[in-house]
Amino acid sequence: MTSWRRRLTFTAVSVLAVLGAAAGQAVAEPPAANDVQPQVIGGTPAAQGEFPWIVRLSMGCGGSMITEQIVLTAAHCVPATGPNTGITATLGVVDLQDPNRVVVNSDYVIRAPGAGGPPGDDWALIRLARPVDVPTVPIATTPEFDTGTFTVAGWGAATEGGPQQRFLLKAQVPFIDDEQCMSAGSSYLNLVPAEEICAGNWDSGGVDTCQGDSGGPLLNRDANGEFVLIGTTSWGIGCARPQNPGVYMQASHFSDAILAAAASLGPRCTPAANTTGLAIPDLGEVTSQVTVACDGNASGQTKVEVNINHPYRGDLVVDLIAPDGTSYRLKTAKGDDGADNVNELYTVNAANKAASGTWTLRIRDVFSGDTGTLKNWKLTV
Ligand code: ARG
Secondary structure, three states: OHHHHHHHHHHHHHHHHHHHHOOOOOOOOOOOHHHOOHHHHOEEEOOOOOOOOEEEEOOOEEEEEOOOOEEEEOHHHOOOOEEOOOOEEEEOOOEOOOOOOEEEEEEEEEEOOOOOOOOOOOOEEEEEOOOOOOOOOOEOOOHHHOOOEEEEEEOOOOOOOOOOOOEOEEEEEEEEOHHHHHOOOHHHHHOOOOOEEEEOOOOOOOOOOOOOOOOOEEEEEOOOOOEEEEEEEEEOOOOOOOOOOEEEEEHHHHHHHHHHHHHHOOOOOOOEEEOOOEEEOOOOEEEEEEEEOOOOEOOOOEEEEEEEEOOOHHHEEEEEEOOOOOEEEEEOOOOOOOOOOEEEEEEEOOOOOEOOEEEEEEEEEOOOOOOEEEEEEEEEO
C-alpha cells in the first residue's frame, strides 16, 4: 500500500511539476520525490471512474467515447478515412496495466475532411468493433463553455520529451484568448481562431498537455457540474512553456460535422430482413428467422422493425430470440386491445450477445377470434 501511494504521488509530481520547473527550458530535472506538492503544481492522478469515458489509443493518443461505439480523437492521430482494424482502444481504467481494462479494436476511421490543411480541423472518429459498456461524454454544441478554467487528462508525457505514463493524469488549465495566443508568434501565428482554443498558464507555464495526450479531452463543467467536452488536444510548442500555450480543436465549432460523421457511421452490421409473409393462425404461434454474419457483439440499441397485419393486435405477444436462445419481449398482449396492426420499431439491449447467428421473431396469438399476417421484419444488431 505504501509503495503504491508513493508511486502515485511521484507520478503526479513528475507530471506537471517538472513542466513547471522547466520554464523556458526544453527539459527540466524531475524534482526529488519528497519535494512533491501536487496541489501547487496543478496536476494529480485521476481517480478511477473520474473520466469513465476516456480512452488510450494504441498509436499513443487519447480519446473520448462520444457514443457507446465511437471514439473522438485527433485527426493527426489516425490515417485516412476508411475501414481500419489496426487501432486498439484501452478503456475503463486509470492504470493501463489494470487487469480490469477493456480492450477493443477499431473497425472504421473517419478523419476530418479538412485535416491536413490549416490546423483547426484536428478531429477524427474511430468506430470500435463492438459497443462498450462505459458512459459517454457530451460534446459542446455552443461556445458557452469555451472560457474559464478547463480540465485536461491523458497518459501522455509528464515532461517535455519524457516517457508516456502508465497512470492517467489530470490538470487544470486556464483559457487563453486567441489574440494573446497568437502573440506567442511562430506557429501560433497560424492559429485558426474560430476553430482552435488555447489554454495554459500564460506567464508561468507549468501545466499543460504534452506528446501522447493528443486527441484526449479538454473539458469544462455545465450548469449541473457535469463534464462537457469542449476540445481535443492538438498541439503546442514544447510543453508547459510560458507564453507557449497548449492548442485544442474547438468542439463547439465542429460539433455539427462531428455529430453528422458519427451518425454516418451508422449501424455496424448490415441489417437483416425476412420478407416472407406468414399467416398467424388464431391461438397459434409462428416463427420467422434472419441470419446475421458480423463480428463482435450486438448493440445495446439493437433495432427490430416489425410489420404485422392483424384486426386486433391485443391478441399478440411478440418476442425476439437471440442465437443463444435468450428471448426479449417486444410486445405483450396487454395494453393495446382494440387497435389493429403492428408497425413498430422496437429497441433491445443485446450488447452482451454475439451478433452472428440466427435470430428469431416469435409471434403468439393468445386470444381467440382473429387471424393475421406477419408481412416482414428487419433486425439491425
Ligand atoms: N501533438 C501532441 C500529440 O500528438 C500534443 C501536444 C500538445 N502540446 C502541448 N504543448 N499542449 O500528442
